[in-house]
Amino acid sequence: MTNKNIKSLLLEKGAEIVYIKGFNNTGINDILIAAGVPKGSFYHYFESKENFGIELIDHFLPRFLTSADMYLEKETTSYIQNLHDFFTDFLTFIKENNFVGGCPIANLSLEMSDLNEKIREKLKEAFELMNQKVVLFLKKAQENGELPKELDLDATAQFILNSWEGALLRMKVTKNGDPMKVFDRFIFDKLLINK
Amino acid sequence: MTNKNIKSLLLEKGAEIVYIKGFNNTGINDILIAAGVPKGSFYHYFESKENFGIELIDHFLPRFLTSADMYLEKETTSYIQNLHDFFTDFLTFIKENNFVGGCPIANLSLEMSDLNEKIREKLKEAFELMNQKVVLFLKKAQENGELPKELDLDATAQFILNSWEGALLRMKVTKNGDPMKVFDRFIFDKLLINK
Numbered sequence A, B: 001m002t003n004k005n006i007k008s009l010l011l012e013k014g015a016e017i018v019y020i021k022g023f024n025n026t027g028i029n030d031i032l033i034a035a036g037v038p039k040g041s042f043y044h045y046f047e048s049k050e051n052f053g054i055e056l057i058d059h060f061l062p063r064f065l066t067s068a069d070m071y072l073e074k075e076t077t078s079y080i081q082n083l084h085d086f087f088t089d090f091l092t093f094i095k096e097n098n099f100v101g102g103c104p105i106a107n108l109s110l111e112m113s114d115l116n117e118k119i120r121e122k123l124k125e126a127f128e129l130m131n132q133k134v135v136l137f138l139k140k141a142q143e144n145g146e147l148p149k150e151l152d153l154d155a156t157a158q159f160i161l162n163s164w165e166g167a168l169l170r171m172k173v174t175k176n177g178d179p180m181k182v183f184d185r186f187i188f189d190k191l192l193i194n195k
Helices: A003-021 A028-035 A049-073 A079-096 A104-112 A117-143 A153-174 A178-191 B003-021 B028-035 B049-073 B079-096 B104-112 B117-143 B153-174 B178-191
Strands: none
Touching: A003 A028, A003 A049, A003 A104, A049 A079, A049 A104, A049 A117, A079 A117, A079 A153, A079 A178, A104 A117, A104 A153, A104 B104, A104 B153, A117 A153, A117 B153, A153 A178, A153 B104, A153 B117, A153 B153, A153 B178, A178 B153, A178 B178, B003 B028, B003 B049, B003 B104, B049 B079, B049 B104, B049 B117, B079 B117, B079 B153, B079 B178, B104 B117, B104 B153, B117 B153, B153 B178
């Protein structure tokens, strides 16, 4: 394998372990063993565990961003429906995982924001990128006449994204989809109504 | 000190460390040192770190429940306003802590729900107790004519609590009060309106 491939493999296997065990609770050796890479070679690929954490965020983020782009581009008569389908896709994924894991960006945020400033800055950027996607859905819906012209799109997106993260967090505890059902009902049947 | 006092001290000091560093990242010796209790005596007070985690939840929970009771009992013309004041109190506390820490129940949830079933069960109960308090605010407001009679109080409380946790999570990342401002605006100016 090339160095680039080994690095990708370490990120992929590391992501799987961190997703369940947490960042601090995951030893560098756990990752090397899972990837089948010789002990002691971690620092050949990453300057530090901090740097690994930052690259991990770039590894997790496309799950959200690429899926959002797909639903943003999907032909539709309702971009609110597309946003709904986008969130439903995540719920399906989380159900298939028996409600284990949740949102990796949120997990890292709660664990690392107070401990590492560089990781926090990166997480802040990640949330902003995620938020911009939600804004785009709302903007398309607004242009499509589905939302009031005066709606503050950025604030609405922030509220939706944070509430969604809150529902994901709660689902880790309940191990059922109820928190997302409630999210769905309040966001899509009450908030995102053109009135 | 009595055994009971030492146990309380271990919970108090342990809570402070876990609040910042996380549960897995906090060693038993860190707690003993902070409490000035002899090394090796932890298991005299707690059967296991798991049990310590469970007692920690009981240690954190009254911050929410007792404060809720205070605002539930506070004489008022508006229980929605009391609920608002209750949340504002937390925001003040979090601001004073420079947005470090957030909600200890949420932190433990994201970290431990997938790793320890007993701790998850305890966290689930904790959230339900918190939720019941929010239901009580809404019920008093409803009886007071501030909310529609047909409002589903439990679902509304779930949505509010989860969205609040989402805002707290995001504040750990932004290190400013913006996510709570947005929460405030959507919950109190849009959702909790009698129409």
